[in-house]
Amino acid sequence: MQKRNDQAWRGEVEEIYKNYSIYHQGNGLEQVIFQNGPGLFKNRSFQIISKLKEYGFLSNTGKLLDIGCGNGGFLKSFQELFPNWVNSGYEIDEKYKENVLSIPNVVNFYSSDLSIIKEKFDVITLIHVLEHLSDPWDYLNKVKDLLLPDGILLIEVPNFRENPFDLIIADHIVHYSLDTFNLIVNKLGGEIVYQSENIVHREITICVSFSNLLKEKSKSEKVPPEVKNLNLVITNEYIYNLEKFANTIVAESKTGVSLGIFGTSIAATWVLSVLGGESISYFVDEDINRIGRRIFDIPILSPENVSADSILVLPFKKEIASSIFHRLFLNKKINYLSPEF
Structure with a gap:
């Protein structure tokens, strides 16, 4: 499901990012997620990396690139759990360059265009990046070229079917379900080797491998009608109920x-x-x-x-x-x- 990429949307997003400060409510610290049991919290990145370690997806050494690294929240957690890896960060600007390079085991910080990156990596991460991109397929096509032959691409995005409020986030232009991810990865010639909707509640986590690239691109380059129709039905239902919820809140506020x-x-x-x-x-x-x-x-x-x-x-x-x-x-x-x- 995708919003319209028009001048009004682009203007709104530009206004949002004029004074954007990452994790402002938490004083720059990454948000925590609730685990079973009272008072048990871990930040989102730590939770994701812990599960991947538990499932044996990562070796003890390697090279990682975190695309959309922000102020380095994911890289901090990663170096704690994998202290022998060599890590790099990428952002669209250099606002947090010094913060990122101060993290142990981070050796490079890239900004501007992906084309400036000449090395290849065992793992590339895209944590809450793709929902901001109007053409995720084109972007992923560039990213996969930065992977080593047996490399893994780790993607984390909101799951709009489980989190209807994702639809109201102005700078999220694409809203994902596992169905649409399977289509995108198939078109890229990759394979989803792990997927979960439970590592982080209301989010999708997938690991993609391109080690057995298909000789030909999949012919399924369009969203199947049944998936498209289901997403449309779900979206319309959510919008209707959001409007109804808003009216209820306004009524209660007057009591x-x-x-x-x-x-x-x-x-x-x-x-x-x-x-x-x-x-x-x-x-x-x-x-x-x-x-x-x-x-x-x-x-x-x-x-x-x-x-x-x-x-x-x-x-x-x-x-x-x-x-x-x-x-x-x-x-x-x-x-x-x-x-x-």
Whole structure:
């Protein structure tokens, strides 16, 4: 599923990145993800790399290139778990060059165009990159040429079928499911050797090998009608329910009850925008790097500090919202709102 790449979209994205600061809510630290059990958190990169290590996809030594490395969050976690690897980072600009090169085992920082990179790598990572690109196939075609013959391409993207709020993220132009990834990889002549929708909840993780490149490109260069139709049905259903959810939030905001939002992600800020930046008393987050900070000058509280008799907006699919509420707020006199999808 893809948004329209027109002048209006490009202008909006340009405005977003004028003052963009990575992981701003966490003071530059990568977001954490919840694991089973109270208080058990790991950052997203550490979780991904740990699973790949557990499954034996990576040897003890090698060369890695992290495309879209940002301020080096993935590279930091990777060198902790694979201290004998030689690593490099790539970004579109040099804003975080010094940060990245200060990470142990990072020997190169590349920017500008991929064509400046002359060496080849055992592993190339694209963590939350492809959803920003209007032509992912063309980009991946260039990336695969930077892999060694037995190299692995690691890709992580939001799973829009499991995370409807991905549709409202302005700078995400392509929204992925495993069906569309299989098509793209097949067209590139590669093979998905590992795939998961569970390493990080609501995200897709795949590892791609090109060691047995097909002699001819797949003839299946278009999305099959059944996949295209299913994605369209799901998208329309999500948009309808997002609009319905927005109307419910607005109605509740007029009751005078204290209203809070769980999370500080883009879904949470969307809820705030629905209310025109008003009527929200606080955000709630479990991430200790975010608790005590402010977002849009609204305080971020821990779950323990949420006052009774308030209404909490949980911008997640209903089964996830229910799980969060029962884990953290069941014994409090708190009501919550969540979408119907």
